Amino acid sequence: MNASLDLVYNMSSSLYVFDTLPELQQKLLLSIDKNPGIRYRELLRLINSSNGVLSYHIDRLEKMDLVIVERRARMTRFFPRNISNEIMGVMGFLRNQTSYEIIKLLYDRGPISQQEIINYTRKAASTISWHMKKLLDDNIVCIKDKNIIYDGNNDVGIKTQHKKLNLYDLLNRNIVNGLIYKTNNYIDSAINNYSDIMDSF
Template sequence: MSDRDLELPSRRAIYQRIADEPGVHFRALLGDLDYAQGTLQYHLRWLADENLIEVSDDGKYTRYYPAAEFDETDQAVMNALRREYSRRVLAHLLTDGPLSTTELSDRLDKANSTISWHLSKLADAGLVTKERNGRSVIYEVTEPDRVAMLYTVHRGSFTDRVVDRLLGLWDSY
């Protein structure tokens, strides 16, 4: 990346925001930066066309990453960590897992169907494995070290004290 690539202050600000909060989505950028929607879209498209950022679709949001810093698996982990309840599910699985849907539902005080939806998304992304145990399905994080590392490195960009406390306990083991 040359200085010329980011010579415009607006483009530099957008890129810096993406670098500071990898996995940030369009609406968050729009809300945090003082640019019109079309201006933001133009600069994001330009940054992507110049291979300065990568674009990831997590099924709900389009998310942005600095180019070549996150492989596909890292992007999938970060996409999940950017969703509040997926982040909390992963935190519980990291600290106390493997766990069933019911156990996670009780811990998060959410309906089984809500937890099942998040677990399904995490399983589709390859972030958790599931194994039937009688009438229950037990979930476990596929790459716990990767998830914990990405959370630890980028936790300043997440605003979730519950997960910070859980993973703080996990770090002490």
């Protein structure tokens, strides 16, 4: 039998063996394990089920403490039970195209300014600002340093004006290192099996 079919989950001192679950719940657990951070609508398409049926079985799995359900404004994501909050947070952002591009850019070139991020991604300044705020609020990105930019004439007797520019970097590069290149596509793409991801740490 495939190793993934031998999943055993521990809840309240009782063992819940994968094979004892209904077939649809088994399929849901395997789909979530292979696609950490998958959204509700993606999961609905993946298992080819009705909204009511999916909602019922997800509710059952959550009550049995077999999956982690992350609920945010207008978005719900699902994660395997054996995943840390830090990795879960990064995975959620890596499944968004713009956030992925920002994180990868910071991973490759950080610390850099927000203007450099705008230039590289070719996104509107307002779009990058919105995503940067989310990344900062969730402690994925931090302000690493301030770079002084000089303007004006440096000739003697002429006052030089300057301003400080925030430089951004990843807060935890080690976690990103284990995930960044395991994302197959951009928008809500499937990250490889969680077990494979953990093997890289």
